[in-house]
Amino acid sequence: MTSEDRDLVARAVSGQDTAAFGELIRRHQSHVRNFLRKLAGDYTLADDLAQDCFMHAWDKLQTYSGRGSFIGWLLKVAYTTFLQSKRKSKRYAEILESAGHAADQESRNIVEPNEEVTDLDKYLAVLTEEERAIMVMSYACGLSHREIGDATDMPVGTVKSVIFRGKEKIRNRFEIKDHKHG
């Protein structure tokens, strides 16, 4: 799986092969979109961010060293894209606010009112943005602590403590030990 990814990356980088990159997108779009959906809360925004993420990934593909998994590298690009977009929309909100459009901020809630709030949304809501990203990378995308460290530019020890803190928050708030799941 990973070696196939590496072959596709090599083809995409050396020959500007968009078909090879298209195959990489097909393989990983689900993980990237799910990751961004959990971070952003808004599906439409998440899919737009996923598109931006793959465009950035194409531009930066030659920087992928092949050391870690490709999905780990891709989620790093996705996380950076998400943070950049948040920074931009925050700046935009500040401009709107200074122009007297404070009410517009209300429309930018994390979870859209017409979308169903799931158990997971409730769990994610008690976490900080950083905790949410790391927990999703760990439990939804199955990345190792080292891969998460690479993706978030954090030491492995910090990643472990963030996961521990996140789990503790969820445990304290929802008593998930009693939660029944299929």
Place this chain on the structure above:
Amino acid sequence: MAEKIKDAEDRLLESLFESPSLADDGFSTGVVRKIKRQLWIRRLTLPLAAMIGGVVAFKPLTSLATAISSFSSLIPQDLIGGAVSSIPQFQTIVLGAVLLVVGLVSVRMLEH
């Protein structure tokens, strides 16, 4: 024991965080189309910019070269010596140098 509880909790969290695989539904095709468009724009922009720049710079450069060559004709012949006839015209040298620099810069930019 504690490790076992932790493992069970991890499995529970994994099942909670689990999401159904999302169908591509033209997502990858859309992104590839965007990338191709971007590639074409990039490929066309540089040569186009170089061409426009060349056209814009041509007239001032030729007048500069002419001015320099007419200035060179003011230098007394005995100072230059007989070798001057074998040296190409100043205008040609300047134009050649300019074209060489523009060519090198364009090639480097295209490679990049």
